[in-house]
Amino acid sequence: MFENLSNRLQDVTRKLLGQNKLSEKNIEDVLREIRVAFLEADVDYKVTKDFVDAIKVKALGQEVLVSVTPAQLVMKYVADEITHLLGDNISRIKFSDNAPTIIMMAGLQGTGKTTTTAKLALHLTKEGHRPLMVGLDIYRPAAQEQLKVLGASCNIPVYLEDSKNCLNIAKNSLKYARENNCDCVLLDTAGRLHIDEEMMNELKELKSGISPHEILLVVDSMTGQQAVAVAKEFNSLLGIDGVILTKLDGDARGGAALSLRTVVQRPIKFVGVGEKLEDLDSFYPDRMASRIIGMGDIFTLAEKVEKIYSEDEAKKLESKIRKNEFTLEDMKDQFKNMKKLGAMEQVVKLIPGLGSKINIGEAEKNNMKSMEAILSSMTKMERLTPRLLNGSRRMRIANGSGTTVQQVNQLMNRFDQMKKMMKQFGGANKFDMNKLKAMGGKFK
Ligand SMILES: Nc1nc2c(ncn2[C@@H]2O[C@H](COP(=O)(O)OP(=O)(O)OP(=O)(O)O)[C@@H](O)[C@H]2O)c(=O)[nH]1
Numbered sequence: 001m002f003e004n005l006s007n008r009l010q011d012v013t014r015k016l017l018g019q020n021k022l023s024e025k026n027i028e029d030v031l032r033e034i035r036v037a038f039l040e041a042d043v044d045y046k047v048t049k050d051f052v053d054a055i056k057v058k059a060l061g062q063e064v065l066v067s068v069t070p071a072q073l074v075m076k077y078v079a080d081e082i083t084h085l086l087g088d089n090i091s092r093i094k095f096s097d098n099a100p101t102i103i104m105m106a107g108l109q110g111t112g113k114t115t116t117t118a119k120l121a122l123h124l125t126k127e128g129h130r131p132l133m134v135g136l137d138i139y140r141p142a143a144q145e146q147l148k149v150l151g152a153s154c155n156i157p158v159y160l161e162d163s164k165n166c167l168n169i170a171k172n173s174l175k176y177a178r179e180n181n182c183d184c185v186l187l188d189t190a191g192r193l194h195i196d197e198e199m200m201n202e203l204k205e206l207k208s209g210i211s212p213h214e215i216l217l218v219v220d221s222m223t224g225q226q227a228v229a230v231a232k233e234f235n236s237l238l239g240i241d242g243v244i245l246t247k248l249d250g251d252a253r254g255g256a257a258l259s260l261r262t263v264v265q266r267p268i269k270f271v272g273v274g275e276k277l278e279d280l281d282s283f284y285p286d287r288m289a290s291r292i293i294g295m296g297d298i299f300t301l302a303e304k305v306e307k308i309y310s311e312d313e314a315k316k317l318e319s320k321i322r323k324n325e326f327t328l329e330d331m332k333d334q335f336k337n338m339k340k341l342g343a344m345e346q347v348v349k350l351i352p353g354l355g356s357k358i359n360i361g362e363a364e365k366n367n368m369k370s371m372e373a374i375l376s377s378m379t380k381m382e383r384l385t386p387r388l389l390n391g392s393r394r395m396r397i398a399n400g401s402g403t404t405v406q407q408v409n410q411l412m413n414r415f416d417q418m419k420k421m422m423k424q425f426g427g428a429n430k431f432d433m434n435k436l437k438a439m440g441g442k443f444k
């Protein structure tokens, strides 16, 4: 999802973090790179321009803060502005006090209306609702069959009628819903290849005939700016309440997601992220933004770190990382500190560049326990001088910790990886705990 854009922005981020001071010229360079990244991602031209301008105003006008480098500040601005482009806050479905809530799905052919209708129905079921799906694609017999099969697979009732009058079917389905205690009705309408008058008239007629509480437009994320243009036209001709962006799983660019809200002035409410019925997510702009930037939630991380490390500890670790003197003894301390943090996976997910890649399951948690046991079975001398750990010592440690030599070797590999990663993040000014803490405190 959004890999291309994400990779480009991560390159910018890495360059930024490596800089201690930013001049006007540097800022211009960074902004140019962001601009190219956005345009390559098929973000709307005006949206891109306004975005870059907004960052520029903030970056040039920034106050000099002792605790944060200008580069880190710019990064924070980029994250904030992307969140803003995506819509700031989550936008939910509005339910009517008078059941059933009527949700009308609209969109061009093949965008995923029927699949998404079923996905949304399943989602609502999980929230305790009792949805009814209604087949209004009366032109293709296969369309009705598709909905029926989907309904059967997730045990959600489907209302179908052999009639050529959409409005009548819709009205009858509302009656059916009331009689059968369904509190929301999802109307799966027919799609067309292009926006044509016939389709719009049918949708308008439905709109005025049954007054849906939500008109959700389904658009295919992979079609980029075309999706945005379609949404704009639907909104001006019909009026829509929100957008469901499908096929995000196949969209490496993300231009539609980033342009939609600004161009169409309507929120993205859900995103389709796969073909399975479970593959529908509520759309959280902030989470999506940190995913796009690929930096994890660096600010929350800073806050958590602050709670755990005393100022002295942080300074000591920082200087060790910088001098590349990180030992197994420090790793042991880290395990201790991580335990204090409670849920490990939450912390790991916050680490820039790792967040999306790591998922800690039960097996991994047990693995962590074994690693701690292994570290405790080493002598302090061994922890401080890892190269002492030859075969016979590893055997002794495995026996002492109730693990195997293979597990001891795995831990040593992991230690090497950690060292490498820290070297990467730990060059001058890149891993400054105090600065991270300051950012967390100021901008949360
Ligand atoms: N990968 C992926 N595929 C999706 C997603 N949403 C829908 N699809 C696929 O897109 C194709 C078209 O989906 P439909 O639900 O039939 O589309 P439609 O808009 O109802 O199409 P018409 O009724 O012909 O207008 C199907 O093969 C779906 O499995 C998604 O989020 N990700």
Ligand SMILES: [Mg+2]
Residues within 6 Å of the ligand: 113, 114, 115, 137, 143, 191
């Ligand atoms: Mg369909």
